Amino acid sequence: MNSKWKTPKGRKAAANRRAYQKRKAAAAAPAKVPDKVKAYVKRAIDAEIQDKQEVTVVASTQGALTTGFIRGFGIDNTIANYGLTTINIIPPLPLGTDEDKRIANKVRPKSLVANYVIYAQPIDAVVANNNTPEGIPFLCAVLFYNRKDSRGSSINDILKDYGASNTEFTNINDFLLPFNKETYNILSYKVYKMYPSQKKQVVGTVEQTVGVNSIPGYVPMVMKTQNLPLPATLIYDDATTTPTNARIYCAIGCFNIDNSVANRADVIRARVEMNTVLTYQNA
Numbered sequence: 001m002n003s004k005w006k007t008p009k010g011r012k013a014a015a016n017r018r019a020y021q022k023r024k025a026a027a028a029a030p031a032k033v034p035d036k037v038k039a040y041v042k043r044a045i046d047a048e049i050q051d052k053q054e055v056t057v058v059a060s061t062q063g064a065l066t067t068g069f070i071r072g073f074g075i076d077n078t079i080a081n082y083g084l085t086t087i088n089i090i091p092p093l094p095l096g097t098d099e100d101k102r103i104a105n106k107v108r109p110k111s112l113v114a115n116y117v118i119y120a121q122p123i124d125a126v127v128a129n130n131n132t133p134e135g136i137p138f139l140c141a142v143l144f145y146n147r148k149d150s151r152g153s154s155i156n157d158i159l160k161d162y163g164a165s166n167t168e169f170t171n172i173n174d175f176l177l178p179f180n181k182e183t184y185n186i187l188s189y190k191v192y193k194m195y196p197s198q199k200k201q202v203v204g205t206v207e208q209t210v211g212v213n214s215i216p217g218y219v220p221m222v223m224k225t226q227n228l229p230l231p232a233t234l235i236y237d238d239a240t241t242t243p244t245n246a247r248i249y250c251a252i253g254c255f256n257i258d259n260s261v262a263n264r265a266d267v268i269r270a271r272v273e274m275n276t277v278l279t280y281q282n283a
Helices: 008-028 035-047 172-176
Strands: 052-059 069-071 106-120 138-147 184-194 198-203 206-211 221-228 249-256 268-282
Touching: 052 106, 052 249, 069 249, 106 138, 106 184, 138 221, 138 268, 172 249, 184 221, 249 268
Parallel strands: none
Antiparallel strands: 052 268, 069 268, 106 221, 106 268, 138 184, 138 249, 198 206
């Protein structure tokens, strides 16, 4: 070490020199933009770009539609209305120059929201063998997911992992098994405890709807808004309205709390109304 740095005066001079070099390097470096400024600029640019929305109906029981009738119990995709498994819930975006069209093959999604209402179907004491399990509450499972391997695949219902094979939600045992995470990303999973608040019956010769005793902890209706993740950019081709880089599926199933499968062909335990809203900007 140079002998002059061994004195107090020399050490002070060295410290001043290092401080000067540090200030000089900081002055030469580009100024860092504060995060607050970046956020403000981003909001200002975003405000100048038009937000667009597209809505699609995923499931409904309105009119002649039966896509929202969920029969107990579980999900068995081989038989209609035993559960619900969808093809894709991202609203389709057609190509065009109108206000509700995408103008190119890329868009920037701002949000994808699933809105759904689940009703516990009234107990029916009028029609024989039709929704008769009075006193038996049920669980309603709602699952949003996508495939890891092939986003365009139509096979989207093998939800539970048996180890050697995979299957749908078909009974309580399957319901408790782990998800098939080798194939699917699980985006959201909710389970609701439900029981109807009404019953159809004949009083004299008149058909009436009367209230039934509630079961603590179980509700007759669920209303939910679910935000779902999407890539930063959705990519399309000229021939389709579905993005080539994203698919999201939904599965809904009902499971009797006592593990029974009474009158499975007739018993509609729940009705589901669901739509999805995609808010986006043209890229």
